[in-house]
Amino acid sequence: MSEILVNKLTGTSTAGSILVTGEGNSTTTNLQQGLVKVWFNYNGSGTIAYRDSFNCASLTDNATGDHSVNFTSSMTSDDYSSAGIVGNGNNADTANSQMRRGTSATGSIRLTINYASGGETGLFDYSEITGNINGDLA
């Protein structure tokens, strides 16, 4: 098995672009574009706190079900792609707990956490909130 010991990978033609051969052994995918730039797992109930994260700085509790995740290294724009799931802590509505994307900035993303049940919706501080972000780092 071959092994490379390295702290930094840099493209030769373009520093921020390295191609990786895909699983089918023909098409290539861009390493930098495909890497998740931010991920987080935090407790949004009570005093909100990260359990684990990558490229996350502080966590802001704006209001019930309204949190901001602040990045250590910013993105180039606020047009990044985000996804996440939430749950646990609201037995009546865990079947339809949702993360909504709020105001985004290059250095943070604001998340609105909701439940929905029988036509009723509301903001809620779930204890399990996880998400990740793909996009371009600054």
Next chain:
Amino acid sequence: MALGKIKADTLEHSTAGSVDTQYVVNGSAKSWVNFNGSGTVAIRDSYNVSSLADSDVGIYTLSWSNSFANDDYSSAGASGQNSNAMVTVSCAIDTTAPTTSASLYNTNYENGSGGRFDSNQVTIQVLGDLA
């Protein structure tokens, strides 16, 4: 300068640990997108997306620049709306089955009667095997 090429099974950082390169290949998102699904739909930013089609109210078709090896890829997404009236907006895979080159997604709201809705903030990420 000629392009360099490295073949390796493991990458190791001096302090942050090592990773088997299969995680780099399999663990990298093969596509991601941020688009406005309201009005004239438009991609704000994306990777490996060739087109976005407005297939119906709250239904969008994303086509990939490089196809997947099969239609069993994983999609994750979120959507939102800059309107307090739409408290809850979700993003789901459409009932139309995904193909290796495209997939349909729905955005919905759940206030009152609920239903499909053209969300102005839709983001989707896709992981799987490229062709």
